Amino acid sequence: MSVTTASTIGLTSRNVDPGFGALLQSEWTKLRSLRSTWIMVSLAIGLSIGFSALIALTSGLTHDSWNDDVRAAFDPVLTTNSGSLFGCILLIVLGVTAVTSEYSSRMVRTTFIVNPRRYQVFAAKAMVVGLLGLVITAISIPGMFLVSQPIFGHYGLETASVTDSATYRILIIIILTQVLNYALIPFSIAWLLRGTASAITVSLGFLWLPWMLGPILPVWVKQNVLRYLPDVATNSLSGITKADTAQYLGQTPAVMVIAIWLTGLLAAAAFVLNRRDV
Amino acid sequence: MITATGLTKRYGSTVAVDGLTFEVKPGIVTGFLGPNGAGKTTSMRLILGLDKATEGTVTVNGHSYRDKRAPMQEIGALIDPSAVHGGRSAYSHLLWQAQSGGLPRHRVDEVLESVGLTDVAGKKVGGFSLGMHQRLGIASALLGDPPVLLFDEPVNGLDPEGIQWVRSLMRRFADEGRTVFISSHMMSEMEQTADHVLVIGRGRLVADLPMDEFMQRSAHSHVKIVSLRAHDLIPHLEANGALVTNGTVNELTVTGLDAPAIGAIAFEQGIPLNELSLQRASLETAFMELTHDSVEFRADRGPARDVAFA
Numbered sequence: 001m002s003v004t005t006a007s008t009i010g011l012t013s014r015n016v017d018p019g020f021g022a023l024l025q026s027e028w029t030k031l032r033s034l035r036s037t038w039i040m041v042s043l044a045i046g047l048s049i050g051f052s053a054l055i056a057l058t059s060g061l062t063h064d065s066w067n068d069d070v071r072a073a074f075d076p077v078l079t080t081n082s083g084s085l086f087g088c089i090l091l092i093v094l095g096v097t098a099v100t101s102e103y104s105s106r107m108v109r110t111t112f113i114v115n116p117r118r119y120q121v122f123a124a125k126a127m128v129v130g131l132l133g134l135v136i137t138a139i140s141i142p143g144m145f146l147v148s149q150p151i152f153g154h155y156g157l158e159t160a161s162v163t164d165s166a167t168y169r170i171l172i173i174i175i176l177t178q179v180l181n182y183a184l185i186p187f188s189i190a191w192l193l194r195g196t197a198s199a200i201t202v203s204l205g206f207l208w209l210p211w212m213l214g215p216i217l218p219v220w221v222k223q224n225v226l227r228y229l230p231d232v233a234t235n236s237l238s239g240i241t242k243a244d245t246a247q248y249l250g251q252t253p254a255v256m257v258i259a260i261w262l263t264g265l266l267a268a269a270a271f272v273l274n275r276r277d278v
Numbered sequence: 279m280i281t282a283t284g285l286t287k288r289y290g291s292t293v294a295v296d297g298l299t300f301e302v303k304p305g306i307v308t309g310f311l312g313p314n315g316a317g318k319t320t321s322m323r324l325i326l327g328l329d330k331a332t333e334g335t336v337t338v339n340g341h342s343y344r345d346k347r348a349p350m351q352e353i354g355a356l357i358d359p360s361a362v363h364g365g366r367s368a369y370s371h372l373l374w375q376a377q378s379g380g381l382p383r384h385r386v387d388e389v390l391e392s393v394g395l396t397d398v399a400g401k402k403v404g405g406f407s408l409g410m411h412q413r414l415g416i417a418s419a420l421l422g423d424p425p426v427l428l429f430d431e432p433v434n435g436l437d438p439e440g441i442q443w444v445r446s447l448m449r450r451f452a453d454e455g456r457t458v459f460i461s462s463h464m465m466s467e468m469e470q471t472a473d474h475v476l477v478i479g480r481g482r483l484v485a486d487l488p489m490d491e492f493m494q495r496s497a498h499s500h501v502k503i504v505s506l507r508a509h510d511l512i513p514h515l516e517a518n519g520a521l522v523t524n525g526t527v528n529e530l531t532v533t534g535l536d537a538p539a540i541g542a543i544a545f546e547q548g549i550p551l552n553e554l555s556l557q558r559a560s561l562e563t564a565f566m567e568l569t570h571d572s573v574e575f576r577a578d579r580g581p582a583r584d585v586a587f588a
Contacts, residue, residue, distance in 0.1 A: 016347070016348060016380065017347040017348060017380070018347070018348055018377075018378065018379055018380020018381075019380065022377055022378060022379075022380045023377075023378055025377040026374045026375070026377035026378035027374075029370060029373050029374040029377055030366075030370075030374045033366050033367065033370035033371075033373075033374070034363065034365045034366060035365060036365060101363060102363075105361060105362060105363045105364070106358055106360075106361035107361050107362055107363050109323075109328055109357065109358060109361055110361060110362075110375065110418065111378070112327070112328060113326050113327075113328070113349070113355050113357075114349070114350055114375045114378045114379045114418075114421075115349075115378045115379065116326075116327045116343055116344045116345075116346060116349060117344075117347075121378075275330075277323070277328060277329040277330060278328050278329075
C-alpha cells in the first residue's frame with residue numbers, strides 16, 4: 001500500500017493549474033462523445049443543403065409564371081439561403097442541449113466539482129459550441145449556395161459566383177452571424193433557464209417571433225423595437241432586409257446591435273451561473 | 279483536512295445546515311451520520327463549492343474549494359453516482375473529467391482498472407446497473423489520486439456484495455493514509471469503517487467524537503442474568519444499588535451494577551447462575567436516541583394528518 005501513498009504524494013506535488021486549454025479539451029470531449037452531436041451536425045448540413053436544392057429546383061421549374069414582384073425578389077445569393085431554416089433550428093438545439101443536457105442529467109455538478117472555476121468552464125464551453133457551430137455554417141452556407149447555382153443556370157435564372165466580392169461578403173456575414181445568433185444566444189439562454197424545452201422555446205420566440213410578426217406590426221414598432229433585435233439586425237447586414245424598409249439598420253449599428261445582445265446575454269448567463277447554486 | 283466554521287445554509291425559510299463547526303482530520307475515516315434530510319448532502323455540497331454558504335465558511339486544506347486550481351488532485355468526491363449522461367461511454371465520461379482537471383489520460387485506464395470497469399469502458403453509461411454507476415462514481419473520485427476522499431451515501435441502493443466492496447475500499451483508502459469522509463443514514467455502515475463520527479440532526483451537529491467513545495457512551499449497557507433462583511437474587515442486587523427488571527420467570531435485566539459485581543453477589547449468596555452477560559444496546563438504537571429530537575419528518579404526525587383528511 002505504501003506504493004499508492006507514494007503516488008498520492010507525487011500527484012499532489014504536481015498540483016498545478018490545468019489551464020484553459022485543458023478545459024477546451026474537456027468540453028470538446030463532452031460534445032464529441034455524444035452521438036446526438038453528430039446527428040445534429042449531419043442534419044444541420046444535410047437538411048439545409050437539401051432544402052436549398054429543392055427551393056432552387058422549384059424556382060427553376062416555376063420562374064416562367066412569376067409575376068414582377070417575385071421576379072424582383074429573386075436574388076441568386078440570398079434565395080439559396082432558404083435551407084438555413086433547418087440549419088438554424090439545429091444550431092439552436094445544439095447550443096441549448098450542450099448546456100441543458102448537463103442539468104437534466106445533473107452532471108453539471110461533476111463539471112464544477114472537477115473544475116470549480118465557473119467563468120472559465122463557461123468560456124470554454126461557449127468557444128467549443130461556437131466553433132462547432134462555425135464548422136456547420138462554414139459547410140452548409142457555401143454548400144447551399146454552390147448546390148443552387150447550377151440549378152439556377154440550368155433553368156436560365158440569374159446566377160452568382162462565389163469569387164464575386166459582394167457574394168463572398170454576404171456568405172461570410174451569414175456564416176458568422178448565424179453562429180452568434182443561433183448557437184451562442186440560445187447557449188446563453190440555456191444557462192439562464194436550465195431546461196431544454198424552455199430554453200428552445202424562448203430562443204425560437206426571441207429570434208423568430210419578430211420576424212414572423214414583423215409584417216403585421218405598425219411602423220413605429222419596426223423602427224424602434226424590431227430593428228434593434230439581433231435577428232432583424234442580422235438581416236439588415238446580409239441584405240435580406242432591404243434598405244428602404246422600416247426595420248432596416250445601417251451596417252455599423254447592425255453590427256453593434258448584434259454585439260451588444262450577444263455580449264449582454266453571455267455576460268448575464270455567466271454572472272448568474274457564478275452566483276447560483278448548482 | 280476539511281474545516282467548517284459556523285457553516286449555515288438556508289433555502290428561503292428552511293434551514294438545511296445550521297451553524298456546523300467541525301474538522302475532518304487527515305488519515306482516518308470520519309463518518310458523517312444523520313437521518314435523511316438532516317443536512318448531510320447540503321454540507322457536502324457546501325464543502326465542494328456547489329452551494330454557497332449563507333453564513334460561515336468551509337475550507338479544504340485551508341482554502342475555499344472554489345478558489346482551487348486543480349482540486350481533483352486534492353480531493354475526490356462522489357455525491358451522486360447517477361448524475362451521468364447516459365449516452366456517453368464510461369471511458370469518455372472519465373476522460374472529460376481527467377482533461378478538465380489537467381490529469382494525464384492514462385489515469386482513466388488506471389481508475390477503470392481499479393474499480394473493475396475495464397471491460398465495459400466503451401459501453402454507454404445509460405445501460406449500467408446501480409452498482410456499476412457506483413463504481414464509475416468512485417473511479418471519478420480516484421482520478422486525481424487525491425489524499426482526501428468524500429463520499430455521500432456510498433452504499434445506498436447497493437446489493438450486499440457491493441456494500442462489502444465499498445466498505446473494504448473505504449478501509450483500504452484509510453490504510454493508504456487518505457482522509458475519508460463518508461456520509462450515511464445507516465449507523466451500521468459506520469460501525470465497521472469509521473474511526474471518528476460526526477452526527478448531525480436537523481442541520482445541527484449532535485455529536486463529534488471517536489467511534490469507540492461514541493459506542494461506549496451511547497451504549498446503554500445492562501446485564502442479563504438467567505438463574506433458576508433469580509427471584510432470590512433481586513433484594514440483594516437492589517440492596518447494592520442496582521435497578522432490576524424482570525424478564526421471563528428466570529431472567530433478570532440489571533442496570534447500575536456491572537457483571538463482575540453481580541457475579542460476586544450471587545457467589546456470596548450461593549445462588550447459582552446459568553447465564554451472566556453484558557448486553558449492549560445496538561448502535562442503531564444509540565443513533566436513534568441521539569437524533570430523536572432532530573428528525574425532520576416524524577411518524578407521530580400521522581394522526582393529525584388523518585384528521586385533516588377526514
